[in-house]
Amino acid sequence: MAWFRKEKKPRQPRRERLEIPADVWEKCEACGHTDIREKFERNLNVCPECDYHRRIRATEYVNLLLDDGQYEELDPELRSVDPLTFPEYPQRLARATQNAGEADAIMTVTGTLGAMPLFLGVMDFAFMGGSMGSVVGEKISRMGQRSLERKYPVVLVSASGGARMQEGVLSLMQMAKTSAVLSQLAERRIPYISVLTNPTTGGVSASFAMLGDAIIAEPGAVVGFAGPRVIKQTIGQDLPEGFQTAEFLMEKGMLDAVVHRRDLKRTIGQLLRHMSGQPAAAGWTSP
Amino acid sequence: MATATTLEFEKPIVELQNQIDELKKMAEKQQLTVGDEIAPLEKRLADLRVEIYRNLSPLQRVLVARHKDRPFTLDYVRLSFTDFIELHGDRAFRDDAAIVGGWARLDGETVMIIGQQRGRDTKENLRRNFGMPHPEGYRKALRLMKLAEKFQVPVLTFIDTPGAWAGLGAEERGQSEAIARNLLEMSQLQVPVIATVIGEGGSGGALALGVADRVLMMENAVYSVITIEGCAAILWKDGKSPAMKERAASALRITAQDLYELRVIDEIVPEPPGGAHANHDETAHGLQQALMRNLEELRKYKPDKLVRRRREKYLRMGQYAE
Ligand SMILES: [Zn+2]
Numbered sequence: 001m002a003w004f005r006k007e008k009k010p011r012q013p014r015r016e017r018l019e020i021p022a023d024v025w026e027k028c029e030a031c032g033h034t035d036i037r038e039k040f041e042r043n044l045n046v047c048p049e050c051d052y053h054r055r056i057r058a059t060e061y062v063n064l065l066l067d068d069g070q071y072e073e074l075d076p077e078l079r080s081v082d083p084l085t086f087p088e089y090p091q092r093l094a095r096a097t098q099n100a101g102e103a104d105a106i107m108t109v110t111g112t113l114g115a116m117p118l119f120l121g122v123m124d125f126a127f128m129g130g131s132m133g134s135v136v137g138e139k140i141s142r143m144g145q146r147s148l149e150r151k152y153p154v155v156l157v158s159a160s161g162g163a164r165m166q167e168g169v170l171s172l173m174q175m176a177k178t179s180a181v182l183s184q185l186a187e188r189r190i191p192y193i194s195v196l197t198n199p200t201t202g203g204v205s206a207s208f209a210m211l212g213d214a215i216i217a218e219p220g221a222v223v224g225f226a227g228p229r230v231i232k233q234t235i236g237q238d239l240p241e242g243f244q245t246a247e248f249l250m251e252k253g254m255l256d257a258v259v260h261r262r263d264l265k266r267t268i269g270q271l272l273r274h275m276s277g278q279p280a281a282a283g284w285t286s287p
Numbered sequence: 288m289a290t291a292t293t294l295e296f297e298k299p300i301v302e303l304q305n306q307i308d309e310l311k312k313m314a315e316k317q318q319l320t321v322g323d324e325i326a327p328l329e330k331r332l333a334d335l336r337v338e339i340y341r342n343l344s345p346l347q348r349v350l351v352a353r354h355k356d357r358p359f360t361l362d363y364v365r366l367s368f369t370d371f372i373e374l375h376g377d378r379a380f381r382d383d384a385a386i387v388g389g390w391a392r393l394d395g396e397t398v399m400i401i402g403q404q405r406g407r408d409t410k411e412n413l414r415r416n417f418g419m420p421h422p423e424g425y426r427k428a429l430r431l432m433k434l435a436e437k438f439q440v441p442v443l444t445f446i447d448t449p450g451a452w453a454g455l456g457a458e459e460r461g462q463s464e465a466i467a468r469n470l471l472e473m474s475q476l477q478v479p480v481i482a483t484v485i486g487e488g489g490s491g492g493a494l495a496l497g498v499a500d501r502v503l504m505m506e507n508a509v510y511s512v513i514t515i516e517g518c519a520a521i522l523w524k525d526g527k528s529p530a531m532k533e534r535a536a537s538a539l540r541i542t543a544q545d546l547y548e549l550r551v552i553d554e555i556v557p558e559p560p561g562g563a564h565a566n567h568d569e570t571a572h573g574l575q576q577a578l579m580r581n582l583e584e585l586r587k588y589k590p591d592k593l594v595r596r597r598r599e600k601y602l603r604m605g606q607y608a609e
Contacts, residue, residue: 075609083549083606084540087522134605141602163490163512165521168539169551172512173604175491176498179470180601187475203512205463206451206491211471225462225491226453234453244458254461 028052030220044261053218053261055198057100058107058124061157065120065265071111073103074119075142080104080135082166089166092128100126104135105160108143110152114269114281117150119143122157123204130160132204133167137174140208144181153191153272158209161227162202175207182211191275193268196246196255201227214271215255217246218264223255294350296339300561303332336560343507345536346529349515351507352487353449356564358571360387360402360445363485366571367578368393368400374434376427380460383424385416385448386496388431393443394579399435401428401496402445405486419452422465425495429469432476441479441582444496449514451492466495473498474601475594479585481578483556484508484543485563500597501581502551504543505574506558510551511541551604554581 026037030052040047044064045054063069079102082089105127109120121143123130140156147154163171185192194212196205198221206225209215217223224231224244232239242248246258259267269281293301307328314321343351351357364371368391376382388401403420406412420428428444435442451462473480482499488510504510513521518535520526546552556577563570585593 077609079608081606081608084538086538087534134607137605138607165513165518165539167512167606168549169510169512169541169546170549170605172490172494173551173601175467175494176470176474176601177604179467180474180498180598183471183475184598186471203491206466206495207470208467210461210464210467223463224458225451225466226458231453231455231458235455239455243455252459252461254464 029054046261051219051260053198053220055125055159057126058103058122058157061122062107062109062111062120064261065113065155065157065268066109066111067113067115071109071120074108074110074146075139076103078104078135078138080133080167083134083170084166084168086166086168092166096126096128100124103127104139105130105132105164106136106139108139110146113155113265113272116153116269116272116276116278118153118155118272119147120155120157123159125159125161125199128164130158130204131162131164131171132160132174132178133164133171134174136164137171137177140178141181144185147190148184148188151188151190153193153276154185155193155195155268155272156208156212157195157197158200158204159197160200160202160204160209162204172203175203178208179211182208186213191272193271195264195268196223197221199223199227201225210254213275214257216257216259216264216267216271217249217255218261219246219258221246223249292355294347294354296343296347297561300332300335300339303328303335307332333560336565340507340558340560340562344533345509345539345542346515346533348507348542349487349509349532349536351562351564352509354486354562354564355405355407357486358563358567359407360400360404360447360485362567363402363445363571363574364391364400366567367575368398369395371400374431377423377430379426380423383416383421383427384414385418385420385452386424386428388428390440393575393582396582397440398582399431399440399442400445401431401442402485403448403493403496405447416452418448419450420448420492420495421452421454421457422460422462425451425465425469428496429465429472432469432472432480436476436478439478441481441585442476443578443582444480444482444499446482446484446488446493446496446510447486448489448492449487450489451495466491469495470498474598477590477594479582479588479593480597481581481585483574483578484510484552485574489514498597498601500585500593500600501553503554503556503574503577503581504546504552505556505563505570506543507562508543509536509541510543510546511539513539515539515541 028047031050033049196217371391373389405418480499483503515535516526519531525531559566559569
């Protein structure tokens with residue numbers, strides 16, 4: 001079964017590429033490498049030169065991870081409200097919805113990964129910095145309840161600056177809520193894989209993101225409780241090179257593997273098969 | 288007497304108190320009876336305390352919650368419990384003095400106590416890191432919770448922290464994981480859990496001791512997702528001026544009354560007039576009674592029902608539209 005093989009778009013002939021207009025060029029934020037956008041995109045928005053993993057949207061992860069990009073979105077009708085009548089919150093929500101869509105900071109879906117049915121939640125940093133408010137907590141909670149009914153494993157891809165301040169202590173409580181859901185899954189031996197992308201900090205890292213049966217992270221992703229700026233301010237000195245990167249966390253024993261974006265689907269599939277007593281996928285060999 | 292820790296809005300109380308003290312001293316010296324003069328003054332003092340504390344602004348509440356003369360965890364241990372023996376260490380890295388815990392008795396029955404501990408002076412604050420725990424503090428707390436579960440003893444936690452420590456060592460040793468693990472484990476602990484916010488409940492570092500069957504909050508305690516200074520700095524680029532701090536304190540809805548209305552806490556424990564720092568004995572007695580009453584109710588549930596109810600409570604939290 002060759003579900004993991006990407007369908008390649010037909011390459012453009014070389015001579016046509018010479019007439020590319022300026023706006024299709026992209027520059028890598030990390031190394032400054034400039035290339036045509038299509039080349040970045042074909043490389044899953046990883047810099048072809050330095051492997052810097054650029055931030056991608058929730059829908060892009062869904063397409064990357066689920067078979068044939070086929071999925072059913074769960075609870076798309078959930079919307080954030082303004083429970084505290086917090087200054088400017090409705091305006092910020094309106095702007096975020098306009099810029100990033102109506103899924104709030106997480107998109108939850110069901111589909112198959114390597115023919116295995118599962119529930120997948122992907123946070124979207126584009127929506128208010130991926131902040132966790134009541135909607136994020138409720139979507140994860142409902143996905144968890146469905147998982148308990150159908151016994152499908154759960155995968156959560158995190159990208160978040162933390163709790164959504166504008167929902168005050170209610171956003172704090174989403175940490176407890178999502179952790180309570182995961183304790184239910186654990187009790188029923190339903191596998192849960194946490195995927196950390198850049199950045200995963202604050203209330204998200206201090207709840208469901210660090211509770212996976214396997215925790216994997218994209219290369220270079222910043223992961224921590226406090227953000228680098230806060231720590232720098234607290235201790236009054238610069239942070240060591242590479243502090244709080246995925247590689248640093250793995251060295252410190254905080255996660256299982258650092259996985260390149262192109263290997264995410266394969267790795268998640270492999271882990272889920274091990275944890276749900278299924279045979280190895282056909283055509284897979286150990287690297 | 289007015290000390291350095293007298294809060295600005297408490298000055299009228301202190302002034303009146305001084306006046307009464309002066310009068311008493313003078314009367315004693317000159318062997319006069321001044322009962323008739325003093326009685327109305329003391330009545331006014333009592334009224335003034337009630338009046339001032341009834342109208343505290345959210346920022347003033349923060350100042351009271353952080354007051355260094357407020358009862359801390361070990362003060363409650365001393366005043367509301369007996370037979371305490373402190374247990375130390377996470378069995379992996381070190382003993383974090385920002386969290387204290389151990390066996391104690393509430394009305395004669397064994398309970399496990401776990402709480403953040405602030406210091407009263409600079410030296411103690413350095414040792415206890417101003418009540419800001421490292422991961423090993425949260426892991427010690429979890430060890431004690433599991434110990435309590437093993438012997439079917441209820442867990443009582445006391446929350447009093449500006450937040451979990453944000454530093455190099457804390458990050459290296461997995462501050463996030465330590466907090467997350469406590470949230471998960473507390474949601475399935477097979478014994479009654481009561482958490483009380485006694486001072487400042489700061490964000491995830493507070494919640495890591497706060498997943499409970501009953502969450503109580505002292506009348507002048509605050510509980511927030513972010514410090515008011517942090518909120519003001521992010522939103523208005525000014526975390527220092529009183530005006531912006533006041534704005535953040537109001538916007539975040541952090542008082543006991545706010546949290547009760549938001550259904551995040553279950554009960555507000557009254558403080559004596561003038562706040563908990565004005566009378567430790569009375570405050571501790573009030574909390575002791577509240578803990579005894581709640582514990583008696585929780586003891587009626589079998590472990591699986593207790594856990595189911597606790598989880599359901601947290602699954603209901605949040606507000607959204609659909
Ligand atoms: Zn690059």
